[in-house]
Amino acid sequence: MRRAHTRYEMAAFIRTLSVIGIAASCGCSGVFGLTDSKRPQQEGASQNVADLDPEQRAALCAAGAVPLAKAPVLVRLSFVQYDGVIQDLLGITDRPSLQFSPDPTVDGFSNYSASLAVSPQLARDFRTTAENLAQSITADSAKLSALLQCQPSAGVQCATSFINRFVARAYRRPLASQETANYLTLFNSASSVFDSGDVFTNGVRLVIEAALQSPSFLYRQAPAEGTSGVVTLTDVQVAEQLALTLWSGLPDDTLSQAASASLLHTPEQVRAQVQRMLASPKARRTLSKFHDEMFNLSLYTSIQKDPTRFPDFSTATIAAMQEEVRRFAEDIVFDTKGGVYDLFTAPFTYVNQETAPLYGLSGDFGPEMVRVDLNANERAGIVTQTGFLASHAHSRDTSPILRGVYVFRDLLCNGLGAPPADVVQTVPDATAALKTQRQRVQAITGSGSCNACHSNINPPGFALEAFDTLGRVQTTDNGEPIDTKVSMFIDGVATELNGPVELAQAMGASDQAARCYTTKLARFMLQRREADGDVCAIDDVSRGFATPGYTIADALTALSTTRAALNYTPMGDAR
Amino acid sequence: MSHGRVNDRTLERRRFLKAAGGIALGLPFLELFAPRSAKAAAAATPKRLVTMVNFSGVNYYAGGDSGRPGGAYDTFFPKTAIGSALTAQSWAGQGTEALNRYFDKISIPRNMVMSPGGFWYGDTQPGNTEGGDHGAACIALLSCQKGIAVGGGAPNRAGGMSFDTLAASKINPGVKQPLVLCVQPRRSDSLGYVSYASAGTPSSQIVNPWNAYATMVSSTPDAVGAVDRNALRRRSVLDLVSSEVNALKRAPLSQSDKQKLDMHYSAIRDFENGSQQAGLIACRMTDTAALSRYNRSDTSLTDDAANYPEIGKLHMDVLTLALACDYNRVATLQWGSGTSEPTYNWISSQHTYGHHPYSHHSASDTGVGDLDTEASKTRMREIDTWHTAQFVYLLDSLSRYNDSNGTMLDNSAVLWLNEFSDGYAHGNIDMAAVVAGSAGGYLRTGRHFQSASTRTYQSWLTATPHNMLFTTLLNAVGVRADNGSPYAQFGIGSAGEMSELKA
Secondary structure, eight states: OEEEEOHHHHHHHHHHTTTTTOOOOOOOSTTSSBOTTOOBOBOSOOSHHHHSOHHHHHHHHHTTOSOOOEEOSEEEOOHHHHHHHHHHHHTOOOOGGGGSOOOOOBTTBSOOGGGOOOOHHHHHHHHHHHHHHHHHHHTOHHHHHHHHOSOGGGTHHHHHHHHHHHHHHHHTSOOOHHHHHHHHHHHHTHHHHOSSSOHHHHHHHHHHHHHTTSHHHHEEEOOOSSOSSOEEOOHHHHHHHHIIIIISSOOOHHHHHHHHTTOOOSHHHHHHHHHHHHTSTHHHHHHHHHHHHHTTGGGGGGOOOOTTTOTTOOHHHHHHHHHHHHHHHHIIIIISOOOHHHHHHOSEEEEOTTTGGGGTOOSOOOSSOEEEEOOTTTOOSGGGSHHHHHHTBOSSSBOHHHHHHIIIIIISOBOOOOOOSSOOEEEEOOOTTOOSHHHHHHHHHSSTTHHHHHHHHHHHHHHGGGBOTTSOBOSEETTEEOOOEEEEEETTEEEEEEHHHHHHHHHHTOHHHHHHHHHHHHHHHHTSOOOHHHHHHHHHHHHHTTSTTOOHHHHHHHHHHSHHHHEEEEOSOOO | OOSSOSOOHHHHHHHHHHHHTTOOTTSOGGGOOOOOOHHHHHSOOOOEEEEEEEOSOBSEEOOOOTTOTTOOEESSSOSSOTTEEOOTTTTTTSTTGGGGGGGGGEEEEESEEOTTTOSSSSSOOOTTOTTHHHHHHHHHHTTOOOEEOSSSSSOOEESSOOHHHHHHHHHOSSOSSOEEEEEOOOOOSGGGOSOEEETTEEOOOBOOHHHHHHHHHHTSOSSTTOOOTTHHHHHHHHHHHHHHHHHHHTSOOOHHHHHHHHHHHHHHHHHHHHTTOOOSSOSOOSOOHHHHTTOSSSSHHHHOGGGHHHHHHHHHHHHHHHHHTTSOSEEEEEESBTTBOOBOTTTOTTOOSBHHHHHTTOOSSSOSOOSOHHHHHHHHHHHHHHHHHHHHHHHHHHHTSEETTEETTTTEEEEEEESOSBTTTTBOBSOOEEEEOOTTTTBOOSEEEEOOOOEEEETTEEEEETHHHHHHHHHHTTOBOTTSSBOOOOSSSOSSOOGGGBO
């Protein structure tokens, strides 16, 4: 028996795409971005340059003829940068931004410069953090003397040298003499501002409290001079940019010295520094944040599983699933020194006592994460990890649609439009012929206008039906053997494949997945959507991934040294 | 709290005097009254605006569409006929039954449609809004604006400030932003925000109640009329920071860069102005035991879904104190985020899914109705009951403070607004709203009323756009046009106030 599916029900159905938090965007008609051939179009830069054919584009890029993207002069530090800079500056491990209201995300990223506003509440949070840190650091004699590097008995001399060193580090640039003088005035006001305590220590406290609220600390300031056309970053600004984008922190002495010796402006000079910086553990905090957002780990905190069926599932499971992705991605970038292919295909992962059983692993596992090899016939890389599979699923059931949308839209960067406003659909009652999740999803999406999108969305989801709602291997569904054979477009070619490992292999080897990953990496590094002026760099890096041995570190190096990285055009009406 | 009127003014007066005599230590903070400063007593009683927001809809379906199981049902709205006075039995048997106790301080508007009009009827949102219906609804819920695209891509933020921000900018003594408290917002995309500071920029959300309290404490004097002990130090620091901001603004910056700086640093100056404000009492709790558990540097407690009820209650305690001490006159409390609310398993073990799956009677890809219809409706009704209890706790809290002319509730406009009425169908026709308090006599209370239709959306739909409710509430708390005449229209919709809601 079939019954009519009203517009309300269609809306509700589309809504199920977002039951656990995915923005639903199924466009079940030809007008939502799919062409007549059903070949998916790639999302991304739709500007003129991006639309040129590859040869024309390569010629423009080679000639340096693509105008650079416009960017704002002032950009507030993202929260991961704010935390990192504070850690480097004060020699602490606090992450104050954990208590702030998260910055809004665009394209899944929380660091887009357009979103980095300072609301009154955040202004308060910055103030509170500055006050608390200034107080706690100056109350700790070891930390205080490490910051001072001189004897308070030296009086104003020590105060001046402290200001010139500490505030300049905080500002990522040398101080003007007027700035030093202003800070000395503040330092000297301690005797009238405080009614107790050591006067020198109180002066230091005031300096720290002010420096951490100054716009020169909280904002990255690009050069605005020569506001017509292209502006080239100074050596000092290159150092700041590299430190903030690669380390989410401050330049170290080596980088600062290179900048002050004017040895930080040719691509070769910059490349050497980037390679050095990527070998530092500090690069991990940036890449960790990127993969957190690239793979939407915050979504995991909303995972809900039916406790009557999955009594062992808990917040500890979720935490282990998140940590697994972080450790895995970190391993691929820094230890395996791999590329996009490895992210998609590596047959190992990180588990602890919470997640080892989900992988069918027996043995002694504790709370700490350990690297384990997996059955390469069952698992391959990121799309076979339990966190992704469980977060893109319902409380009891799998969700081929949620998983398929993520693969299609977020890992392959295919465009996917809005839900149609008023679609009449039919939904079958459960029958003996419609036992499996695949059969039921196919029945309601496999024909008519819905099929225009779902013929692309469903296949990767069906291939991943080899895993249940927790990400455990399953071979039957409702008593029926699971069918994981599908055909899907990859790199514009209809590709036959069977099951998750073949899916992962095909994606990992594709230009499409490499370009998608590169585009997202560029967005994260640039803190905005890519524009015309970034297309050349994205082209270069995407092509690079097709070369054996090309690593994610190579991609970061390339993105940090392009013309678009070392030059920019100030946005708007700069005067 | 015993049955009947919440307030025992005689008792409160006695407590007030005891507190004034300094022997009230140990009383719950809400009952600890301190002397009003002469300044506060002389000033007109401030009006306050409080908004509570829930997502995913209530247990309500008006019927009329084929294919929907079960027929019409409603356990949310009062059973008293529309157009009648509410009574102490109006919600008897409903999921919202606890509202009975406040029947004469409440009004229920009907016939109200989300504006700009939702998804199938009239002035639709721009296509392709991030997050679909939920995204568009979260964007419009408090802003009455369409979505705009920030950072490229689909519309993902409101195209203008929300009404709480407008109110705060006009009626707040110090900082010109509302206090926005959120209980475990899990998202930071279009579904994560309802309060907007400006077009494209959501208001910052405070998720940790201890932080909300600690920030208030560090920004206000220890006692009414006293000087903020941090003020002197802060002024020194602010002098230096201001000189740096001014120097920076002399650099060739774009207008938008200058606006960034202005928004940031004018707020800090506002704090200075606000720090001398004093309300009924000092912004201090006598008992911070429950709150101080949240004084920690990680987010394990605020992330843990089991703490959802406690965080909400603590937020309401802080919110009430913030209004009473005149730290802020506008507060917004957001429970969860769009589609992302916890499993309400503290209600009963039968709650194995979250609010959002129950709202659709579904937890799978295969459409709607795969969860048992009657069981889902029961869970939805239970969730309404729990939300109602939270709203009543808020009303109780506001009622415990006496202004010179009635309780703080009487001098407030309090709104409980749900993202959808019919969550199952994403229906925002006949929005599920409860208005409480009279804002000092401006609002008519005790009515279940049909608001007059001012717009025809479709042949089958004429209704009141919900921006008129906001226009009314803004006027109620004292917002006026620049020339002093009534504030004419908030957001997209129809001009004017909801006359049935005015006393």
